[in-house]
Amino acid sequence: MSEQAERSTKHTGFDPAGIRSQFAILNRDIAWLDNAATTQRPEPVLVAMNEFSRRHNANTRRSVHQLGAEATAAYEGARAIVAGFVGASAPEEIVWSSGTTAGINLVASGLARWEIGPGDEVWVSTMDHHSNWVPWQQIAHKMGAKLKIIPLTEEGGLDLQAFRNGLKARRTKWVALPWVSNVLGRVNEVREVCDAAHEAGARVLVDGAQGVAHLPVDVAALGCDFFAFSGHKMYGPMGIGALWGRRELMEQMEPLIFGGEMIARVDEQTSTWAEVPYRFEGGTPNVAGAVGLGAAIQWVQSLPASAHAYVADLTKQAVEGLSVIRGVQVWGPPAERTSLVSFSVKGVHAHDVAQVLDGRAVAVRAGHMCAQPLMRALGIDSAVRASFAPYNTQDEVSRLLEGVLAAQELFT
Amino acid sequence: MSTLYPAALLAHAKNPYGSNVIEQGKEDGEALNTGCGDEIRVVLSWTADGCLEHMTYELHGCAVSMAAASMVAKRLEGKNRTEIAAMASAFATRLGRTGFEEEWGDFQAFNGIERYPARIHCAMLVWQAINQVLSKPKKA
Numbered sequence: 181m182s183e184q185a186e187r188s189t190k191h192t193g194f195d196p197a198g199i200r201s202q203f204a205i206l207n208r209d210i211a212w213l214d215n216a217a218t219t220q221r222p223e224p225v226l227v228a229m230n231e232f233s234r235r236h237n238a239n240t241r242r243s244v245h246q247l248g249a250e251a252t253a254a255y256e257g258a259r260a261i262v263a264g265f266v267g268a269s270a271p272e273e274i275v276w277s278s279g280t281t282a283g284i285n286l287v288a289s290g291l292a293r294w295e296i297g298p299g300d301e302v303w304v305s306t307m308d309h310h311s312n313w314v315p316w317q318q319i320a321h322k323m324g325a326k327l328k329i330i331p332l333t334e335e336g337g338l339d340l341q342a343f344r345n346g347l348k349a350r351r352t353k354w355v356a357l358p359w360v361s362n363v364l365g366r367v368n369e370v371r372e373v374c375d376a377a378h379e380a381g382a383r384v385l386v387d388g389a390q391g392v393a394h395l396p397v398d399v400a401a402l403g404c405d406f407f408a409f410s411g412h413k414m415y416g417p418m419g420i421g422a423l424w425g426r427r428e429l430m431e432q433m434e435p436l437i438f439g440g441e442m443i444a445r446v447d448e449q450t451s452t453w454a455e456v457p458y459r460f461e462g463g464t465p466n467v468a469g470a471v472g473l474g475a476a477i478q479w480v481q482s483l484p485a486s487a488h489a490y491v492a493d494l495t496k497q498a499v500e501g502l503s504v505i506r507g508v509q510v511w512g513p514p515a516e517r518t519s520l521v522s523f524s525v526k527g528v529h530a531h532d533v534a535q536v537l538d539g540r541a542v543a544v545r546a547g548h549m550c551a552q553p554l555m556r557a558l559g560i561d562s563a564v565r566a567s568f569a570p571y572n573t574q575d576e577v578s579r580l581l582e583g584v585l586a587a588q589e590l591f592t
Numbered sequence: 593m594s595t596l597y598p599a600a601l602l603a604h605a606k607n608p609y610g611s612n613v614i615e616q617g618k619e620d621g622e623a624l625n626t627g628c629g630d631e632i633r634v635v636l637s638w639t640a641d642g643c644l645e646h647m648t649y650e651l652h653g654c655a656v657s658m659a660a661a662s663m664v665a666k667r668l669e670g671k672n673r674t675e676i677a678a679m680a681s682a683f684a685t686r687l688g689r690t691g692f693e694e695e696w697g698d699f700q701a702f703n704g705i706e707r708y709p710a711r712i713h714c715a716m717l718v719w720q721a722i723n724q725v726l727s728k729p730k731k732a
Contacts, residue, residue, distance in 0.1 A: 528655075529630075529653065529654035529655060529658075530628075530654075531628055531630075531654040531656075531711070531714070532597075532654050532655045532656075535596060535597075535708070535711070539596075546628070547627065547628040547629060548628065548629040552629060555629070561628075561629050561630065561631075561652045562628055562629055562630075590597060590602070591602070591605070591606070591655060
C-alpha cells in the first residue's frame with residue numbers, strides 16, 4: 181500500500197487489507213470502483229451459498245424429507261435476518277424478490293394500480309432510477325392518473341417545498357423516491373417526504389438499493405410503507421432481493437406470479453392464496469440466493485463503524501481530487517453524499533473516460549446510469565461514476581484521478 | 593488500451609467531417625444507442641442523378657461513434673443508394689469480425705475493436721441511422 185493509503189488508514193482507523201483478503205476476485209488486477217452497480221462478494225457469502233448447494237439443496241416448505249426441512253430452515257432463517265436488518269416487526273413482512281426492480285413492480289402492479297384511478301396523481305422524484313420510474317409511469321398511464329415529479333433544487337437536492345405544494349389530499353395516491361440517488365449519491369429526506377405524503381393520504385415506496393450497504397436501515401424511522409432493495413449491491417448475489425411492506429398493506433396486495441407455492445387451495449375454477457408473504461413467492465424460489473443475501477447482511481453488520489467512515493473518506497478524496505481538475509464537473513451536492521461520485525469531463529464522452537480508465541484497470545460506470553430524466557435535468561447525456569466499498573484503497577482513488585487526466589490528454 | 597483509439601480515429605473524433613451541419617427538409621434518419629443513450633440524426637442530400645451529395649449529422653456520442661460518422665460521411669459522398677447499402681453490409685461484416693482491409697483506409701482504425709465488444713454498437717450507430725433513411729420510401 182502506498183504511503184498515502186496508509187495515512188488514510190490511520191485517519192479513519194480502518195485497514196482495508198483485512199477485508200480485501202476476503203474477496204478472491206480482488207486478486208485480479210482491477211480497481212473495482214463500480215460498487216454502486218454491483219459489489220463483489222466476500223468469502224463468507226460464497227461459502228454460505230456453496231454450503232447450501234453441497235449439503236442442504238431441496239425445495240422449501242412442501243418437502244417432508246430431511247433436506248427439505250434444512251432448506252426451509254435456511255430460507256426462512258435468511259428471511260429473519262433480512263427482517264432484523266431492516267427493522268421489520270416480523271419476518272412475514274419480508275417478501276423475497278429477484279431484486280429491487282421486481283419488488284417495486286410487485287407493489288406498483290399488485291397494490292398501487294388498484295388504488296389509482298383517473299384524475300389521481302402519482303409522484304416520483306427527478307433522481308429516481310428507471311426501476312423506480314417506469315413502473316409508476318406505466319401504472320399511472322394505464323389507470324388514467326397523472327405522473328408528477330419532485331423537481332431538483334438549484335443545489336441538486338429534492339425540492340420538498342414544490343412537493344408539499346403539489347400534494348393533493350385524496351388525489352395524490354402514491355409517492356416513490358430513492359433513499360440514496362444512484363447518480364448524485366445524495367441521501368434524500370425520506371422521512372420528510374413520507375410524513376408529507378401520509379398527511380395527504382398517500383403511500384410511499386422507497387428504493388433502498390443504494391443505501392443498504394452504507395447506512396443503517398430502519399424502515400420505521402424512514403417512515404415509508406414499502407422498502408425495496410437488492411442483494412448484489414450489498415455484497416450478496418445477483419438475482420435476489422427483498423421487499424419490506426407494512427403488514428396491513430401486504431394483505432391488500434394482489435399476487436402477480438401465480439402457480440405453485442403461492443396457493444392455499446386450488447379448485448377447478450377458483451383458487452385461494454397462501455398467507456403473506458408466501459402468496460407473492462410463486463414458483464420454486466432462489467433459496468441459495470436468499471442464503472447468500474442473509475450471509476451478506478451478516479457480513480455488512482459485522483463491519484466496524486470505521487469501515488463506513490473510511491468509505492466516506494475515500495469518496496471525499498475522490499470528490500476533492502476530481503473537483504480541482506480543470507474541465508471536470510462533479511455532479512450533486514458535496515454534503516450528505518454516500519459512497520459515490522458522478523462527474524463529467526469537458527470535451528470527453530463518459531464512455532471514453534471509462535474506456536481509458538479500463539485500460540488502466542480501473543472499473544467505473546459510464547452512461548446515463550438508468551437515470552435519463554435526471555441526466556436531462558442536469559443538462560447532460562451521460563456521466564462517469566466512481567463508487568466505493570471498504571475494500572477500495574486510496575491508491576485506487578489516485579489511479580482514478582490519474583486516469584481522468586490521461587483521458588483528458590488523449591481526447592483534448 | 594491504445595488500440596481502441598489509434599491516431600486516425602482520434603483525428604476524426606476531434607475534427608469530425610460533416611458534423612452539425614444539419615440541413616432541413618432532406619431525407620433524415622435517427623438512431624439511438626440504448627446502452628448509453630447516445631443519439632445521432634443524419635441527413636442525406638442527393639444529386640439529381642441519385643448520388644449522395646453529402647451527409648451531415650448531429651451526434652451526441654463518444655469518440656468511437658463520432659469517428660465512425662466522420663469516416664462514413666467522407667466515404668459515402670458520390671455513391672448511389674445501392675452502393676451505400678452494399679457498403680453498410682460490408683462495414684458490418686468487417687467491424688469486430690474480419691477487420692478492414694487496406695483499401696478501407698482510415699476504417700482500419702477500427703481493427704481491434706473486437707477486444708471491446710461493448711463499443712461495437714458505437715461504431716454501428718451511424719449506419720443504423722443511414723439504414724433508416726434508406727429504408728424509407730424515396731422522396732419525389
